[in-house]
Amino acid sequence: MIPRPFAEIASVGAAVPPRAVTNAELSRTLDTSDEWIVERTGIRERHVATAAQSVAMLAAEASRDAMDRAAIRAADIDAIVLGTASPDRLLPSTACDLQALLGAHNAAAFDVSAACPGYLYALTIAEGLIASGQSRTVLVVGAEKLSTITDWEDRSTAILFGDGAGASVVRRSTRAGRGILSTFIKSDGRLAELLYRPGGGSADPISERVVCSRNHYMKMAGREVFKAAVRTMAEACDEAIRRAGVRPDEIDLLVPHQANIRIIEATAKHAGMPLSKVMINVERYGNTSSASIPLALDQAVTDGRLRSGSLVLLVAFGAGFTWGSAVVRW
Numbered sequence: 001m002i003p004r005p006f007a008e009i010a011s012v013g014a015a016v017p018p019r020a021v022t023n024a025e026l027s028r029t030l031d032t033s034d035e036w037i038v039e040r041t042g043i044r045e046r047h048v049a050t051a052a053q054s055v056a057m058l059a060a061e062a063s064r065d066a067m068d069r070a071a072i073r074a075a076d077i078d079a080i081v082l083g084t085a086s087p088d089r090l091l092p093s094t095a096c097d098l099q100a101l102l103g104a105h106n107a108a109a110f111d112v113s114a115a116c117p118g119y120l121y122a123l124t125i126a127e128g129l130i131a132s133g134q135s136r137t138v139l140v141v142g143a144e145k146l147s148t149i150t151d152w153e154d155r156s157t158a159i160l161f162g163d164g165a166g167a168s169v170v171r172r173s174t175r176a177g178r179g180i181l182s183t184f185i186k187s188d189g190r191l192a193e194l195l196y197r198p199g200g201g202s203a204d205p206i207s208e209r210v211v212c213s214r215n216h217y218m219k220m221a222g223r224e225v226f227k228a229a230v231r232t233m234a235e236a237c238d239e240a241i242r243r244a245g246v247r248p249d250e251i252d253l254l255v256p257h258q259a260n261i262r263i264i265e266a267t268a269k270h271a272g273m274p275l276s277k278v279m280i281n282v283e284r285y286g287n288t289s290s291a292s293i294p295l296a297l298d299q300a301v302t303d304g305r306l307r308s309g310s311l312v313l314l315v316a317f318g319a320g321f322t323w324g325s326a327v328v329r330w
């Protein structure tokens with residue numbers, strides 16, 4: 001076996017739609033308040049795309065950003081792996097639409113359906129493609145338009161989610177010791193109905209009945225998801241650190257999935273990380289599912305919190321239940 005790291009995250013890029021929806025705006029149509037939302041979730045606003053802005057378009061904006069920063073052309077991309085829970089269409093994949101927008105004609109393109117850890121699942125696949133020699137340069141994307149699968153009349157979910165995209169160029173490791181040191185992905189399908197869209201798929205195809213019962217929207221058992229999230233994020237942190245062969249106190253920055261400030265705080269406490277070493281932007285974007293980690297990474301780079309040589313722990317959980325993590329020497 002070739003020793004790790006095989007692959008490195010050469011760059012990141014991000015895109016969020018301009019329109020921000022504040023808690024105050026939501027509380028005009030829902031029985032909720034800014035105070036309740038901030039106290040229970042840490043979220044102050046989320047960005048929402050227009051009808052004309054597709055997931056592929058958001059993904060393309062983020063991808064072009066990442067490609068410019070890594071100085072690669074569309075023709076250099078061997079694979080596009082895109083995590084999403086809100087694809088533009090059920091067929092074909094959003095990754096293929098992204099490929100067409102970018103003109104990345106040499107790539108194989110496909111979606112990964114793993115909800116919020118979608119970016120980490122995609123990163124794990126990208127590393128494997130590179131390690132096997134199948135690909136040299138992979139575009140890893142997390143992109144969502146959760147506003148289209150959110151029930152805006154359900155106060156228990158409508159306050160949580162937002163739209164956005166993040167992308168990164170992943171390529172063969174070029175600097176000794178720098179790159180992806182470990183990845184960990186796991187699922188538990190027995191927990192599927194804690195967070196799911198009951199209708200609109202092949203089991204219960206879209207129909208007037210599905211739409212009238214609002215079963216094409218996400219349904220969530222919030223309290224149970226919360227408990228499962230805290231448990232799985234803790235396991236994922238431990239596994240990625242163990243597999244990387246590093247000590248927890250060596251981690252410079254924890255970049256957790258941005259679902260809820262209380263879940264982030266519980267994860268940081270478990271990992272023994274002070275909040276000063278945790279990337280938090282949930283207040284600005286809410287939960288953007290698979291876009292959450294790359295959006296946070298992009299901000300960490302822009303803010304100078306992630307520099308060449310930093311040791312970063314990425315961790316996420318989501319519907320499925322799915323969870324995952326990675327340790328990366330930046």
Ligand code: ACO
Binds near residue numbers: 041156
């Ligand atoms: N505004 C005001 N009151 C509300 C709201 C709201 N928006 N939503 C729920 N409430 C009420 C409830 O009706 C309940 O009232 P009751 O006591 O009279 O019955 C009360 O507030 C408490 O409700 P809980 O659900 O117990 O509140 P909790 O503290 O658990 O917070 C929350 C709810 C924020 C949803 C929390 O459970 C949570 O964050 N869970 C995890 C959700 C998550 O991260 N999901 C994403 C998974 S990732 C993916 O794959 C997309």
